[in-house]
Structure formats: C-alpha cells, structure tokens
Amino acid sequence: MTEQIYSTDAYAKEMAAKVVDVDADDGRVLLDRTVFYPGGGGQPYDTGVLRIGDDQLEVTRVTSDGHGVWHWVDGSSLPSVGTGVIGAVDWERRYVLMRTHTAMHAMCGVVWDRFKSPVTGGDMREGVGRLDFELPQWDPEDRDPIESEVNRQLGLALPIEVEFLPRAEADLDPSLIRTKVSLLPSSLREVRVIDIVGLDRQADGGTHVSSTTEVGSIEITKVESKGKGFRRIRFQLTGEVE
Numbered sequence: 412m413t414e415q416i417y418s419t420d421a422y423a424k425e426m427a428a429k430v431v432d433v434d435a436d437d438g439r440v441l442l443d444r445t446v447f448y449p450g451g452g453g454q455p456y457d458t459g460v461l462r463i464g465d466d467q468l469e470v471t472r473v474t475s476d477g478h479g480v481w482h483w484v485d486g487s488s489l490p491s492v493g494t495g496v497i498g499a500v501d502w503e504r505r506y507v508l509m510r511t512h513t514a515m516h517a518m519c520g521v522v523w524d525r526f527k528s529p530v531t532g533g534d535m536r537e538g539v540g541r542l543d544f545e546l547p548q549w550d551p552e553d554r555d556p557i558e559s560e561v562n563r564q565l566g567l568a569l570p571i572e573v574e575f576l577p578r579a580e581a582d583l584d585p586s587l588i589r590t591k592v593s594l595l596p597s598s599l600r601e602v603r604v605i606d607i608v609g610l611d612r613q614a615d616g617g618t619h620v621s622s623t624t625e626v627g628s629i630e631i632t633k634v635e636s637k638g639k640g641f642r643r644i645r646f647q648l649t650g651e652v653e
C-alpha cells in the first residue's frame with residue numbers, strides 16, 4: 412500500500428518516493444508514498460509532476476485501488492520499479508480545492524444545525540461546489556441567513572482537526588456518517604474524521620485547510636429543487652486569501 416501523506420499532512424506539496432509497480436499498458440506508476448490525492452468524496456484528484464533526474468513527467472490523473480495510489484503520466488518512457496522520483500502537486504489548484512472542500516463542510520454544519528438535514532450528495536471543482544440535501548422544509552427566504560451563517564462561522568477562525576478513530580468507536584457515533592447514502596466499508600479498521608471544531612464533524616478522506624479563515628467567504632449562487640423535498644445548494648468562493 413502507498414503511504415498517503417495527504418491524509419495526515421494536507422499541506423505537503425512534494426515528496427520523494429520510489430516506484431513500486433509499473434503498468435505500461437495504462438501508462439501509470441504505483442509509488443510507495445505520495446502527496447497526490449487520488450480523488451473521492453467529491454474532491455477531484457490532484458495533478459502535478461514527477462521528476463526523475465532531469466526528466467519531468469506530467470501527472471494527468473491519480474487513482475487508488477487495493478494496491479495503492481497510481482499516478483497516470485504523460486510520456487512514452489515510464490520509470491522502472493525501484494526508481495526514485497520527486498513528486499510535486501499543482502499546489503495552486505490543490506489549495507483552492509482544499510478551501511472549497513472545507514467550505515462544503517461548513518455548509519453541511521450550518522444546514523445540519525438549522526434543519527437536521529443529511530447530505531445526499533456533493534461535488535466540487537476549483538472554487539465552486541454543490542451539495543444536495545434532503546430538505547423538505549426549505550423556504551427561499553432561508554438562502555440569505557444560511558449564506559450569512561456560513562460566512563460568520565468561517566470568520567471565527569475555527570480549527571480543522573484530523574483524527575483517526577478505531578472502527579468500533581466510530582460505529583458508536585452515527586452522526587459521523589453524515590452522508591445519508593454512503594456507509595463505510597466493513598473492512599475499514601480505522602476511520603478518518605474531519606472536525607471543524609464546534610461546527611461539523613464527519614468521516615472523510617479528503618484534504619482540508621487547517622483554519623476556516625483560509626476559506627475566505629462564500630456566496631450561494633443557486634438553490635435548485637431536485638425532486639420532492641430535495642434541494643441542491645450551489646456556492647462559490649468569494650474571499651481572496653493573502
């Protein structure tokens with residue numbers, strides 16, 4: 412398995428790693444450790460480069476399977492097993508995704524506080540996100556107070572902590588599985604939990620910033636009806652961060 416550096420240090424931008432497997436047919440290499448997020452939970456995979464001596468390969472796609480994290484690269488010559496590489500993510504893109512992802516949690520927390528409504532889905536790209544909620548009691552006038560409350564919470568500089576709970580302990584707290592439709596695979600021994608302290612705490616595999624102030628602020632751009640009782644809330648980041 413690949414050591415998932417992004418899982419404990421979202422701010423790691425580069426890593427030294429070794430090639431442990433090569434799939435020439437698909438043009439991808441498995442590394443022993445990585446800072447590249449392979450996608451999941453609505454957060455897209457990272458892009459970036461692998462450097463091997465003076466050569467540089469573009470990483471165009473990242474996926475994970477039972478063997479570890481695969482880095483799909485452009486170029487005809489793949490490094491062989493045992494080769495040392497330096498990997499670097501496209502940090503500008505990844506950091507915006509971390510801010511967007513964290514904003515999604517803030518929105519989940521505020522909607523949960525107000526309506527006790529579970530998330531049924533979500534998706535994001537850089538600076539733009541959408542969340543689906545089971546929200547039968549929604550009124551169009553709820554939009555502004557929800558937006559203001561998300562921004563007020565973001566402005567509180569709430570810390571965002573990563574914890575790893577033993578599976579048995581996590582199972583005792585069903586509120587951790589906020590996403591109504593997705594249950595954790597039974598094989599999972601340890602559950603990674605993301606805690607925006609005081610606002611939102613849920614099982615999650617993605618990357619987040621470490622304080623809500625890094626998100627800046629958001630604007631709700633649209634609220635759509637997605638069938639009886641279901642709403643899709645679209646938002647974008649508006650705040651600039653120095």
Ligand SMILES: [Zn+2]
Nearest residue numbers: 512605615617
């Ligand atoms: Zn998350």
